[in-house]
Amino acid sequence: MNQDNFKLGSLLNHPKRTQVKIKGVTFGPKYIQLIAGPCSIESKEQLESTAVEVKKAGIKVFRACAFKPRTNPYAFQGFGEKGLDLLANVGKKFDFVTETEVMDTRHVKLASEKVDILRVGARNMQNYDLLKELGKVENPVIIKNGLAATLEEFLGAAEYVLQAGNPNIILCYRGLRTFEPTVRYNFDALAIPVLKTLTHLPVIADPSHAAGKRELVLPLARAAIASGADGLLVEAHVNPPVALSDKDQQLYSKDMKEFVKDVEVVTKAVGRKIELKK
Numbered sequence: 001m002n003q004d005n006f007k008l009g010s011l012l013n014h015p016k017r018t019q020v021k022i023k024g025v026t027f028g029p030k031y032i033q034l035i036a037g038p039c040s041i042e043s044k045e046q047l048e049s050t051a052v053e054v055k056k057a058g059i060k061v062f063r064a065c066a067f068k069p070r071t072n073p074y075a076f077q078g079f080g081e082k083g084l085d086l087l088a089n090v091g092k093k094f095d096f097v098t099e100t101e102v103m104d105t106r107h108v109k110l111a112s113e114k115v116d117i118l119r120v121g122a123r124n125m126q127n128y129d130l131l132k133e134l135g136k137v138e139n140p141v142i143i144k145n146g147l148a149a150t151l152e153e154f155l156g157a158a159e160y161v162l163q164a165g166n167p168n169i170i171l172c173y174r175g176l177r178t179f180e181p182t183v184r185y186n187f188d189a190l191a192i193p194v195l196k197t198l199t200h201l202p203v204i205a206d207p208s209h210a211a212g213k214r215e216l217v218l219p220l221a222r223a224a225i226a227s228g229a230d231g232l233l234v235e236a237h238v239n240p241p242v243a244l245s246d247k248d249q250q251l252y253s254k255d256m257k258e259f260v261k262d263v264e265v266v267t268k269a270v271g272r273k274i275e276l277k278k
C-alpha cells in the first residue's frame with residue numbers, strides 16, 4: 001500500500017494519534033466514545049422520548065438522520081431541513097452533542113450550523129464533491145466505509161476532507177456487503193486493527209448497520225471494542241417495531257443503560273474506559 005496516497009491521514013507521517021474534540025466530548029485515543037439515537041428523525045415526541053433514555057445511559061452524543069439514503073425510493077426519505085431543527089432542539093434540551101448525516105454538498109453549510117458532528121454515510125464515501133465541501137467546515141466529520149470499499153479507498157475518502165482543510169475526522173467501520181445472507185453486512189474483525197496500524201485518526205464502529213438484527217448488535221459491539229475501536233455508533237429507538245427505517249436493528253432505548261454496562265465489561269478488559277456523562 002502506498003501511504004503517500006493518504007499522507008495526511010497516515011500514522012507513518014503522524015505517529016501521535018489524533019484526538020477529535022467537540023464541546024467536551026473526545027474521540028480517541030484514550031476513551032471510548034458512544035453515539036446513540038434513532039435511525040431517522042420521525043417526530044419531536046419520538047426524538048425526545050428516545051433522548052431521555054439515551055441520556056439516562058450516560059451517553060453524550062445523540063444521533064438521528066434528517067436526510068436518508070434509502071435503497072427503495074418509495075421508502076421514508078427523511079424529514080429534511082425541518083428534521084435538523086428538531087435534532088438541534090433536542091441537543092439543547094438534553095445537553096447532547098448532536099450527530100447527523102449529510103448526503104449532498106447542499107446540506108453541508110446548513111447542517112454545520114445546526115448540528116455538531118456531520119456524517120458521510122456508506123453510500124457516499126466516494127462522493128468526492130461532498131468530501132471536499134466537508135473540508136471547508138470545522139465540525140468533526142464521521143466517514144463510514146463504502147459497502148464494497150477497500151481500506152485504502154476508505155482512507156482516501158478521509159484524505160479528501162483532510163486535504164480540503166478539516167482535520168477533525170473520525171472513521172467509522174460499518175462492515176461490507178458479501179455473499180452471507182444471515183447478516184446485513186459482514187464485519188471484518190481485522191478492519192479496525194488494520195486501520196489503526198495505518199492511520200492516526202480515531203476509528204469507531206457501527207455494529208447496528210452491520211448486524212441488521214437487534215439481538216446481534218451487542219455481541220458485535222463487544223467484538224468491535226475488543227478489536228480496538230475508539231467508540232461505537234448504535235441505533236436506538238423508543239419503539240423500534242414502529243420505526244420508519246431500520247426497525248429490525250434498532251435497540252430499545254430503554255435498554256441502553258444495560259447495553260452500556262455490558263460493553264463496559266469488554267472495555268475494562270482491554271484497559272480502556274467509556275467517556276460517560278457524570
Ligand code: PEP
Nearest residue numbers: 065121122123144174209
Ligand atoms: C446510518 O448510520 O444511518 C446509515 C445510513 O448507515 P450506513 O451509511 O452505514 O448504511
Ligand code: MN
Nearest residue numbers: 039235245246
Ligand atoms: Mn439506519
